[in-house]
Amino acid sequence: MTASMVGRAAVPFDLEDLDGRRHRLEDYRGRCLLLVFHRHLG
Amino acid sequence: MQLREAAEELERRRVAVLVVTFDDGPLARNYASATGLTWPLLVDHDRGLYHAYGMLRGRAWDLYGPPAIWAYLKLLFRGRRLARPGSDVTQLGGDVVIDEGGSVRLHHIGRGPADRPSVADLLAAIDATRRSSSAAS
Numbered sequence: 001m002t003a004s005m006v007g008r009a010a011v012p013f014d015l016e017d018l019d020g021r022r023h024r025l026e027d028y029r030g031r032c033l034l035l036v037f038h039r040h041l042g
Numbered sequence: 043m044q045l046r047e048a049a050e051e052l053e054r055r056r057v058a059v060l061v062v063t064f065d066d067g068p069l070a071r072n073y074a075s076a077t078g079l080t081w082p083l084l085v086d087h088d089r090g091l092y093h094a095y096g097m098l099r100g101r102a103w104d105l106y107g108p109p110a111i112w113a114y115l116k117l118l119f120r121g122r123r124l125a126r127p128g129s130d131v132t133q134l135g136g137d138v139v140i141d142e143g144g145s146v147r148l149h150h151i152g153r154g155p156a157d158r159p160s161v162a163d164l165l166a167a168i169d170a171t172r173r174s175s176s177a178a179s
Contacts, residue, residue, distance in 0.1 A: 002096025005149045010140040011094040015062070017082040018070055023060060030142050031058050032171055034164065036045065036081075037097055038063045039135035039155065 044120075048161045049080065057168055064089050064133060092133065097151050099132040109156035137164065141171035 005011075010033075014024045025033075045059075052059055059081040063070055066085045074083050086092060137159055139148035148167035150159050159167075 002098075002151060005095065005138075005146045008146050010138070010144050010146050011091060013084075013086075013091050015084040015086055015091065017084050018074060021082070023082060023084055025140075025144070028058050028140070029144055031056055032142055032168055033140040034052070034057055034059045034168070035091075035095075035138040035140070036059065036061045037092055037095070037135040037137070037152075038061065038065075039133055039152065040063075040065060040131055 045161055048165065051165060055168055055172065060084055062086050062091060064092065064130070089133065095136060095138055095149065095151070097134045097136050099134065109154060113156035139164065139167045139171065147171045
C-alpha cells in the first residue's frame, strides 16, 4: 500500500511529448497542474 | 462525465493538464488521434514518474474482476472502441493534482479501470487549491 503524497512536494519530471517537446515540472510552477497517468493505451 | 468533457472548465480555472503514458510509438499516436486528445501526451518510458507516485502493478481481481469488466462495458456503451491493449495491462494509473506552489493536493492511485476519481472530485480538489492559495495571499 503506497502512502498518500498529499501535502508533499511534487516529484520533478522532465519528459517529452509525442512531438518531442520537453515538459518539466518547473515549467508549470505558478499554475495548477493535473497529471493523468494512463494504465495502458487501448 | 469524462475528463475531456471538462476541458473548458479546466481551461477556465487555468489548469494545465498533462497526460502520461508509458506506451509510445504508433500506439500513443493512434490513441491521441482516435480520442482527439488536445492535451500533451508525455511518454514516461521507464515509468520513473509512475513509480515515484506509487503506481506499480495491479492485482488480478482489480484488473479483470467484475468492476473492471463493468468499467469497460461503460466505455463501450459510450461508443468507445477498445483497441488492443498496450505493452503492460498490469501497470496501474492514477491522477495527481499539484498546486501553484508545487505541492501535491490530490494523489489517487487507480487500483483498476473502475477506480478513478470523478471529474467532480478532481474539480473540487482543484478549487480547494485555489481557495487556499487566495487565503494565503
